[in-house]
Amino acid sequence: MSRFTRYLIILLCAYSLSAFAAPVRNNDDLYRQLKENIGLFGAVYRELNARYVDVIDPEEFMKAGIEGMLTTLDPYTVFLDNEAADDLHIMTAGKYGGVGIEIGIRGKDKVLTVISPIEDTPAMRLGIRPGDKIIEIDGQPTFGFSTSDAARLLRGEPGTTVNIKIERIGQSQPISFTLERAIIKIRDITYAGLLDNGVGYIKLARFSRNAGSETRKALLSLKEQNMTGLILDLRHNPGGLLPAAVEVAQNFVPKGEEIVSTQGRDESTHRIYRSQLEPVCPDIPMVVLVDEGSASASEIVAGSLQDLDRAVIVGKTTFGKGLVQTLVDFQDGRSLKITTARYYTPSGRLIQKLDYFNDDNEVILESKKEQEGPKLEERYSTRTGRTVYGGGGITPDLEVSLPELDRYEMEIIRGGYLYDFSSVYLDHHPEKMDAEITPEIIEEFRAYLQEKNFSFTTEIEEEIEKLVTSAEQDSSVGENIRDCLQSLETEIKAARPDYIEQHLDFIINGLAREVAGLQEGHRGRILAGLPSDTQMQASLNSLTDP
Template sequence: MKNIRKYLPPLAVLGALTLVPAATSSFAAADTTNYQELEKFMSVYERVKANYVDKVDDKTLIKGAIDGMLSSLDPHSSYVEASDFDQLKTTTDGNYGGLGLTVSIEDGAVKVIAPTEDTPAWRAGVKAGDYITHINGELVYGLSLDEAVSKMRGEPGTPIKLTIVRPGRDKPLDLTMNRERIEVRAVKWEIRDGIGYININTFSGNVADQTKAALVAIDKATGGHPLGYVVDLRSNPGGLLDQAVDVSDAFLEGGEIVSQRGREKDDIERYYARPGDLAHGLPVVVLVDAGTASASEIVAGALQDHRRALIMGEKSFGKGSVQTVVQTGPDAALRLTTARYYTPSGRSVQAGGIDPDIAVPQLTDPDYKDRRVVREADLRRHLLAQSKVEDKLLEGDDTPDPRFSAKADELEKKGIKDFQLYYALNTLKRLAAPAAVASAAPQKKSR
């Protein structure tokens, strides 16, 4: 999951040193402490290089030191080289050979955040909250995130077998699939009973333009009279910040969309909507779940705070941090968490997520009660919402509304395969004017 600002030109300033006199004794004391810590590092480095059972080259030791330093910060800061650098670039472009999974590492285990729709993993039945224990029979426990991802990626058409442990199931599952060229169709749309349905799977590339085109096409397909819109952000792992801002802008007439705030009090950058609501003020329902993360949470938070949309589903993932990517060499880059983002009302999404206005469980998923989902707050060393805020203040209530007591098989008999979408569509019908509902009733799905 990467809320990435693409700052890729090399920063030569990182290699420049300027010596200035210490202004105060406190600066001198700080320098002394720094030198002592560096001496400690060099002592360990020299001891390992001289006495480790096998010879270790300098590159391996330095890379390991960098990885250790960044992994002590938060789950999203990392340093990548060679093939990992290529993977970073292709992920932001939404085009790579693999399975279509967003994963994380916790205590050495590979956890599935969410599968991307219409990808090999999604079709094979991988679900959010699954643990991947083996890849092609090889134990993957203890691998780094980049190592695990590289094993899952590969040439399109090549087979791969994942061994899955799913909470609530007694035995592991072996799922076999073929890798594919993952060219995510970021935006899909159709008309359902006079309602425009827009499914946004990721925020890479030109997602904002595709979303705006979908709004125009829906307007044309309904003769300019849609009842409203469902924007589906479920299992959307996020992506580019500017795309999230532009998608939010398409539904707003004005006001702040999001702000990102760095370490210093005055390090604040705000993004605003421009006049022009392409949805014409019609009712909007945004669907979210535990796989809704990062850039997609920016959209949900902005529309919720402006009371422009009704947020429905389950609490979102809670990734409210911004990663800046800096190319440090021809095939290396530093991905560093540099800011937290806040919704227009000043809420930090970090570790807390977006709570839906109406909590709707996915009743058509037979495992939804037993399957444990993974959110940002479950990741080790996750950032707090803001400095000096305790995690317990960010905990939400995931208890399903007791009104939702139907069983998956009962809904299947009624032909309902996606209960959350079914509930969203019915809600919009109730919000629409009776006359509009009557005029739209004969319409069939157009795409």
């Protein structure tokens, strides 16, 4: 379909929808307007199919019209074809072939953005981060992509590869990744266990229909082990089902306590969700860990426990998705995922960030006064009177950042060298039963990087190399200048530090996590990563030294 045709149908849909901007007094008026506008849309659709200068694919033309309507709404209201609808069901409960990236459309420019890499997947292992903007998939620019378009390209047969290019905050140039697809198994709790100091730890990766029961089972097991405190880790958790969030939260608050409420245009969406069960852990000291990848259902749990002063929230401000979607299935297998309500924490906070509409969208909405619920950025109070804010995710009670990776560390992770070396090392040393990284292992890692022809250049080295090349190609540059640049390039290379020694802590911690993970799964990886996980350390400190 031509660009002109696509724009024409989008403009037509926007025009049709604009009729709804006038106040609707009753249902009769609404049905009359629906009939008139659908009739107009159908008439234009028929005329274009019959008379347009080029042959139009009727199915694609109608799909473009539907997508044109939806682009004027929030990015979470989307039309799902058969493949995408099937994928949605697979994502919520089951498995699929893919790379393990949760994606969304964010910001004024509606850029395809990583919400979170899924735990223990190719995307997580190679260092894909929340907030990374995906600008290319297998060479195709993603401008204008829906999440369904992206998912269709990212998923595929296990063992095949997909190339993506991302833009990352703080990096001047795009970063390329080659990801090998694998079987992505959907699990809610990826690890639950007791740490050495008696503190229980639960890593909840998503909220499917089993999240509440899995959490309850894990808590009962930890209580039997005499748990003295609890860390519920919701980092990189993109969310899931709203009822599952309620079922998780009700393990910690009194029966009958409000956990979340929803409000939409339809009165049927005005609901208060309360705890239906007696809590497993009503008073055990508790920390909830969150970060920029904690979204939706994660924010319901973190927000409710913060509002009720039941837990200390540690980490970074969450993603900010406070919209509720309803899935409407059609007989042909396609579906419409539509935003039907906003959700509010017990204090009345709306957690949704305020960037999901731009000014142009307002033409299709009735007055903002009628559309909004509670004010978006007002102050609210927790059960004990602490001040919290709405409209921008959950702000932690204790904000703690993870160490920023420098360019060398990013190159090591992006290339998968830590994981691949650990696999090779354990294959060659099957007798190794711990994750201790000795000087001998570091030297083997150094040799491995050389074998794989790993090379690292700093930004200064790259710029000098460009200048030397330009000078050699430009006859107007004097010989003395070329000699000076080449001398400078030689001196910079001669002064290169031993990058492995310079990043020894990073390499030791990284190898320890990978070796332990390969040996003991999530438990080993988590325990090996404790010394370098500043957010976990802060959580442990808040529980042991409140």
